Amino acid sequence: xxxxxxxxxxxxxxxxxxxxxxxxxxxxxxxxxxxxxxxxxxxxxxxxxxxxxxxxxxxxxxxxxxxxxxxxxxxxxxxxxxxxxxxxxxxxxxxxxxxxxxxxxxxxxxxxxxxxxxxxxxxxxxxxxxxxxxxxxxxxxxxxxxxxxxxxxxxxxxxxxxxxxxxxxxxxxxxxxxxxxxxxxxxxxxxxxxxxxxxxxxxxxxxxxxxxxxxxxxxxxxxxxxxxxxxxxxxxxxxxxxxxxxxxxxxxxxxxxxxxxxxxxxxxxxxxxxxxxxxxxxxxxxxxxxxxxxxxxxxxxxxxxxxxxxxxxxxxxxxxxxxxxxxxxxxxxxxxxxxxxxxxxxxxxxxxxxxxxxxxxxxxxxxxxxx
Amino acid sequence: xxxxxxxxxxxxxxxxxxxxxxxxxxxxxxxxxxxxxxxxxxxxxxxxxxxxxxxxxxxxxxxxxxxxxxxxxxxxxxxxxxxxxxxxxxxxxxxxxxxxxxxxxxxxxxxxxxxxxxxxxxxxxxxxxxxxxxxxxxxxxxxxxxxxxxxxxxxxxxxxxxxxxxxxxxxxxxxxxxxxxxxxxxxxxxxxxxxxxxxxxxxxxxxxxxxxxx
Numbered sequence: 001x002x003x004x005x006x007x008x009x010x011x012x013x014x015x016x017x018x019x020x021x022x023x024x025x026x027x028x029x030x031x032x033x034x035x036x037x038x039x040x041x042x043x044x045x046x047x048x049x050x051x052x053x054x055x056x057x058x059x060x061x062x063x064x065x066x067x068x069x070x071x072x073x074x075x076x077x078x079x080x081x082x083x084x085x086x087x088x089x090x091x092x093x094x095x096x097x098x099x100x101x102x103x104x105x106x107x108x109x110x111x112x113x114x115x116x117x118x119x120x121x122x123x124x125x126x127x128x129x130x131x132x133x134x135x136x137x138x139x140x141x142x143x144x145x146x147x148x149x150x151x152x153x154x155x156x157x158x159x160x161x162x163x164x165x166x167x168x169x170x171x172x173x174x175x176x177x178x179x180x181x182x183x184x185x186x187x188x189x190x191x192x193x194x195x196x197x198x199x200x201x202x203x204x205x206x207x208x209x210x211x212x213x214x215x216x217x218x219x220x221x222x223x224x225x226x227x228x229x230x231x232x233x234x235x236x237x238x239x240x241x242x243x244x245x246x247x248x249x250x251x252x253x254x255x256x257x258x259x260x261x262x263x264x265x266x267x268x269x270x271x272x273x274x275x276x277x278x279x280x281x282x283x284x285x286x287x288x289x290x291x292x293x294x295x296x297x298x299x300x301x302x303x304x305x306x307x308x309x310x311x312x313x314x315x316x317x318x319x320x321x322x323x324x325x326x327x328x329x330x331x332x333x334x335x336x337x338x339x340x341x342x343x344x345x346x347x348x349x350x351x352x353x354x355x356x357x358x359x360x361x362x363x364x365x366x367x368x369x370x371x
Numbered sequence: 372x373x374x375x376x377x378x379x380x381x382x383x384x385x386x387x388x389x390x391x392x393x394x395x396x397x398x399x400x401x402x403x404x405x406x407x408x409x410x411x412x413x414x415x416x417x418x419x420x421x422x423x424x425x426x427x428x429x430x431x432x433x434x435x436x437x438x439x440x441x442x443x444x445x446x447x448x449x450x451x452x453x454x455x456x457x458x459x460x461x462x463x464x465x466x467x468x469x470x471x472x473x474x475x476x477x478x479x480x481x482x483x484x485x486x487x488x489x490x491x492x493x494x495x496x497x498x499x500x501x502x503x504x505x506x507x508x509x510x511x512x513x514x515x516x517x518x519x520x521x522x523x524x525x526x527x528x529x530x531x532x533x534x535x536x537x538x539x540x541x542x543x544x545x546x547x548x549x550x551x552x553x554x555x556x557x558x559x560x561x562x563x564x565x566x567x568x569x570x571x572x573x574x575x576x577x578x579x580x581x582x583x584x585x
Contacts, residue, residue, distance in 0.1 A: 194425075194455055195379075195425075198455070198479075199382060202478060202479060202481055203386045204482075205482030206383075206386045206390060206484060209483065213393070213484060
């Protein structure tokens with residue numbers, strides 16, 4: 001197939017050459033004259049576009065290239081066709097040389113078997129020379145076919161530069177998203193501290209203040225009792241907040257233990273399947289932890305689920321995290337929590353999918369590369 | 372006195388209701404957001420409104436906006452706002468029109484029951500109650516700004532007490548100086564701040580505002 005592709009490529013290059021010669025002859029004058037230049041150029045490019053389409057079909061037919069939808073502009077098309085024509089013709093010359101060499105080698109072989117007037121020095125020199133030329137020709141062919149493929153990629157598909165550009169855009173976006181996610185989390189921590197812990201502490205101090213002003217010892221005692229209970233609750237709350245900020249169990253005991261903590265603190269039953277044989281990079285562990293923790297909390301808080309199942313497994317170089325609940329669905333992927341998770345996962349080149357039809361169930365899947 | 376409370380933390384709201392009830396005040400209503408507060412103020416006639424600044428839905432300055440509004444519509448009602456942080460901008464917004472029947476306290480002040488109740492009484496009596504911590508921070512900020520820099524340390528403490536909203540007698544008691552010494556200090560302060568020929572209370576208010584705006 002590839003050989004056929006190369007040979008067809010030689011023919012299409014010939015077509016290209018004929019086109020340039022014919023179009024050049026027909027349009028040359030108009031191309032030079034400023035007032036008609038634009039029209040002539042457009043005509044030239046339109047023809048070139050047809051031929052380029054032919055090249056594109058050749059590439060996909062013989063070489064199974066899959067090109068994305070990609071619209072090249074006129075200049076790119078013309079540049080491609082010129083370069084392609086040139087390299088195709090060169091390829092034709094090399095193929096011709098190889099054929100010629102094959103014929104010569106045949107004659108040489110026949111003459112060896114019929115009458116050998118040649119000395120062995122002659123034979124050796126012929127073989128060395130032929131072999132060298134053959135090697136050069138093959139090298140040339142390889143380079144030309146590679147160039148053909150590269151030219152096609154540059155014109156029809158995303159070029160190396162575009163791929164790099166895309167990657168850079170992707171990274172810039174994910175970096176901005178990560179910064180945003182960090183800010184959102186900080187805001188949440190601030191609110192946790194203020195609307196939770198601080199209010200409780202103020203209430204506690206107020207209880208103590210009232211106890212001190214207590215008109216009777218019994219009254220003061222009752223208030224102290226309340227204050228004591230409140231102080232214990234503040235401690236619990238503080239521990240929860242700190243845990244939400246960063247689960248220290250991750251560092252000390254690893255992902256599995258930290259996830260165990262999530263299911264212990266969850267109001268609804270959590271079924272946990274954990275199958276990760278190899279140690280994971282800590283960034284991946286943290287991301288996986290937050291995916292599970294956020295998803296489980298959402299399920300308990302918003303989805304009115306009565307069960308959540310979590311599966312964390314390593315498949316080759318990917319860690320897959322799946323959280324499914326039996327709740328009412330309708331989770332908003334654009335909500336701040338899920339957006340933050342998405343950013344966190346994207347920063348590690350992972351993907352996060354949220355599937356939450358109204359009426360449930362909600363499934364959240366994260367794929368994280370752990371190389 | 373008759374009080375309306377707005378505070379979104381249930382725990383704290385309940386605590387405040389109990390505290391005020393124990394002190395013999397009448398709590399007309401206790402609500403959890405600014406809209407409900409405005410409705411209740413519309414329906415009742417409280418002497419004093421106590422409101423948290425950060426409340427639902429956005430947890431920004433809903434309470435403060437409600438407080439400013441109440442001051443516009445019903446200037447006879449005393450308003451005390453509770454703030455998480457010292458926000459000079461908030462304090463200034465609250466005090467721009469006048470510094471009568473108004474209080475700006477840090478939320479933590481509620482924990483110091485006596486001081487909180489005292490501040491409420493001051494506002495109810497037509498005075499101002501500005502949190503000592505707010506005053507302290509403003510002073511720190513204004514030490515390098517004229518004309519406050521021209522005050523002696525003693526005058527500075529007197530101005531601080533004044534900004535907190537204390538009466539002359541209370542200032543004297545607080546600083547262990549005689550009433551006439553307080554008056555002398557105050558006159559020196561008014562002179563240095565360029566507040567001549569204005570009458571009693573508004574002059575005090577202006578001294579406080581001078582502070583907040585510097």
